[in-house]
Amino acid sequence: METNAQENNEGRWLAHLLLVPFVIFAIxxxxxxxKFSMSIHDRLHWIEHADKARGVVKQHLIKHLPLRFGMKEKLQLAVYYTDHKGHWHEFITKSDLTEYNPFARPPQVGERLWLYYLPNTPDKARLAGFNAFWLPVVLEGIFLLFSALLGFAPLLYIWLKRHND
Structure with missing residues (x-):
């Protein structure tokens, strides 16, 4: 009789242990x-408070980043633009447009790009194209849906199954 109760406790412990990956994905x-809501709020804040201007790519800057086994080259763009007061500003992008979209073509020197800048601090700017401005948020949303499906869907199924029994 005691061994049957012990097997039941071991089976219950194993069932709870199998839920751990789903709980991790839910977390x-x-x-x-x-993170997704903060990114959406940040982008909407930029659109609401920033001015839009056309900039010109003046230079490609290559930044060398150390990796575990070698170096990686990261292309950054030096973009010049004028604010609404007529002053010139230089904006160095964090990366080119291919960081989130490997099929995108990096802008060439002399190419004109749209960007957002804050009127009070015109040196803070962001590229306004979809690849640079919205694509990172879209990718966050895809990862959010993926982790929610792997985390909450099995837990909800188990909860509904137990609730109906």
Whole structure:
């Protein structure tokens, strides 16, 4: 009789242990929801408070980043633009447009790009194209959906199954 109760406790422990990956994905989904909402709020804040201007790519800057086994070259763009007061500003992008979209073509020197800049601090700017401005948020949303499906869908199924039994 005692061995039957012991086997039942071991089976219950094993069933709870199998839920751990789903709980981890659910926690990741919650954290990704916070990050996703902050990214959306940040982009909408930029659109609301920033001015839009056309800039010209004046130079390609190559930044060398150390990796575990060698170096990686990262292309940055030096973009010049005028603000609404007529002053020239230089904006160095964090990366080119191919960081999130490997099929995108990096802008060439002399090419004109749209960008957002804050009127009070015109040196702070962001490229306004989809690849640079919205694509990172879209990718966050995809990862959020993926982790939510892997985390909450199985937990919801198990909860509904137990609730109906």
């Amino acid at each position: 990741i989904a919650v954290l990704m929801t916070v």
